[in-house]
């Protein structure tokens with residue numbers, strides 16, 4: 001059987017839901033994942049590195065990427081642009097890697113429109129109080145930015161129904177396993193295995 005294409009996975013969730021840590025653990029624990037690195041116009045947080053967390057770009061550079069059709073999707077989030085570079089994602093999928101996009105909801109919906117096969121996961125903490133606690137204790141954002149992110153979370157909650165799966169991030173390791181299981185099951189979906197189905201059908205036909 002020929003090499004199968006990977007699954008495109010979109011992971012969204014409120015800011016502070018722990019998506020970043022979840023993605024990191026998943027890619028460290030299992031080999032078959034590739035994590036897409038987005039471009040953004042926001043400034044690096046302390047400890048963030050160019051090309052590791054994001055490709056940090058000026059607004060002008062970002063708009064050039066849009067004009068040159070280098071992005072699968074992009075969106076504005078709390079006064080900055082964020083977008084997914086196309087080339088890396090498509091190359092990894094071709095090689096059979098499962099590609100993780102950690103993006104917000106507008107981008108997620110655009111991805112689903114372009115790639116209906118994409119698997120959309122929504123990650124949330126167990127309750128809103130926990131979300132606020134995590135955002136505050138991260139200590140990397142001003143009170144004003146935290147307030148905007150909480151407001152945005154409330155808007156995003158309205159779109160949760162568009163996602164295929166809900167993942168509650170209470171215990172990190174349990175959450176990593178759950179996401180991994182969901183993705184493994186996606187590989188078994190009949191529609192993703194057309195080549196196999198056609199082959200075995202014709203083999204059985206010949207045996208008649």
Ligand code: 5GP
Nearest residue numbers: 038039074075077082083084102103104107
């Ligand atoms: P942060 O500034 O906390 O790193 O990210 C803010 C939001 O932007 C998060 O919800 C994150 O998932 C989202 N985001 C990161 N990269 C992209 C991207 O390439 N496209 C879109 N649409 N959203 C992104």
